[in-house]
Amino acid sequence: MENHAKYKNFGNALRCPLCEESLQVVQSKSLICPNRHTFDISHHGYVNTLSHSPKSRYNKAFFEARKKIIMESELFKRLHEKISAIIDTYSADSDKPAFILDAGCGEGSHLEKILDNSRNETVTGIGLDLSKDGIAQAAKNYKHSIWLVGDLAKSPLADHSMNLILNIFSPSNYKEFKRILAPDGLIIKVVPRADHLKELRDAIHGIEENNLYKNDETISLFKKHFTLTDIITVTDARELDKSERTHLVQMSPLAWDSNEKALDAFITRSSQITIDADILIGLNQKETRL
Numbered sequence: 001m002e003n004h005a006k007y008k009n010f011g012n013a014l015r016c017p018l019c020e021e022s023l024q025v026v027q028s029k030s031l032i033c034p035n036r037h038t039f040d041i042s043h044h045g046y047v048n049t050l051s052h053s054p055k056s057r058y059n060k061a062f063f064e065a066r067k068k069i070i071m072e073s074e075l076f077k078r079l080h081e082k083i084s085a086i087i088d089t090y091s092a093d094s095d096k097p098a099f100i101l102d103a104g105c106g107e108g109s110h111l112e113k114i115l116d117n118s119r120n121e122t123v124t125g126i127g128l129d130l131s132k133d134g135i136a137q138a139a140k141n142y143k144h145s146i147w148l149v150g151d152l153a154k155s156p157l158a159d160h161s162m163n164l165i166l167n168i169f170s171p172s173n174y175k176e177f178k179r180i181l182a183p184d185g186l187i188i189k190v191v192p193r194a195d196h197l198k199e200l201r202d203a204i205h206g207i208e209e210n211n212l213y214k215n216d217e218t219i220s221l222f223k224k225h226f227t228l229t230d231i232i233t234v235t236d237a238r239e240l241d242k243s244e245r246t247h248l249v250q251m252s253p254l255a256w257d258s259n260e261k262a263l264d265a266f267i268t269r270s271s272q273i274t275i276d277a278d279i280l281i282g283l284n285q286k287e288t289r290l
Contacts, residue, residue: 065250084117104170108138226282
């Protein structure tokens with residue numbers, strides 16, 4: 001019942017994705033709007049707000065491998081620490097409860113690590129993803145956050161209800177982000193740089209192709225929608241054992257439909273794995289009209 005009770009404090013931040021009316025918690029088991037659209041809270045505490053299940057290659061095995069890499073290796077350790085520090089700095093002067101949305105959260109491990117590192121206990125995490133498999137895993141493993149199966153293009157979140165948005169190596173919907181982010185709310189978007197997972201990409205695509213990658217267009221698009229206040233670059237390299245390298249392959253879309261011999265060679269080869277990313281920090285500042 002604890003999984004269900006947490007929605008009572010979250011009700012005002014929800015809206016029906018079908019008719020855009022507000023959602024209310026009813027008998028601690030369902031979210032219902034005035035038009036009687038109903039979304040049940042599952043046994044593990046997540047809510048599926050989709051009317052159908054989209055086909056996807058992001059399956060249970062993918063998310064299990066992703067969780068092992070994020071939670072059990074230290075591959076993303078520096079990235080998590082930097083993001084937690086940004087959140088703590090942003091919210092240092094406020095003791096009011098705040099909501100942080102991880103948009104495209106997968107099975108929730110990035111959000112869990114970031115909240116664990118944060119010193120701010122007033123922040124409640126919300127994870128949103130299209131994948132029911134991912135959200136089901138998140139709700140089963142991480143009990144303190146809110147987990148929603150939903151479409152980022154038509155999210156079940158109310159206008160200006162989020163204080164912070166995380167978007168980590170995941171597609172964006174800036175129109176929707178601006179709608180749900182509070183005025184002067186913070187958005188933290190993580191985008192890969194040229195050397196990100198270069199060892200895996202070199203094994204699959206070759207070194208020459210990888211050297212062509214740039215994230216300039218992604219940064220430029222971000223600046224069109226939010227006031228860019230800072231870019232923090234995180235570069236790190238960690239040694240992964242054979243089991244961890246296997247999980248890295250299993251959790252990476254880069255490896256889909258790739259040459260099995262190349263992947264096997266990557267798994268058995270001993271070398272460090274590189275994380276190379278830019279953290280874009282933006283504010284949702286009010287537009288001023290002259």
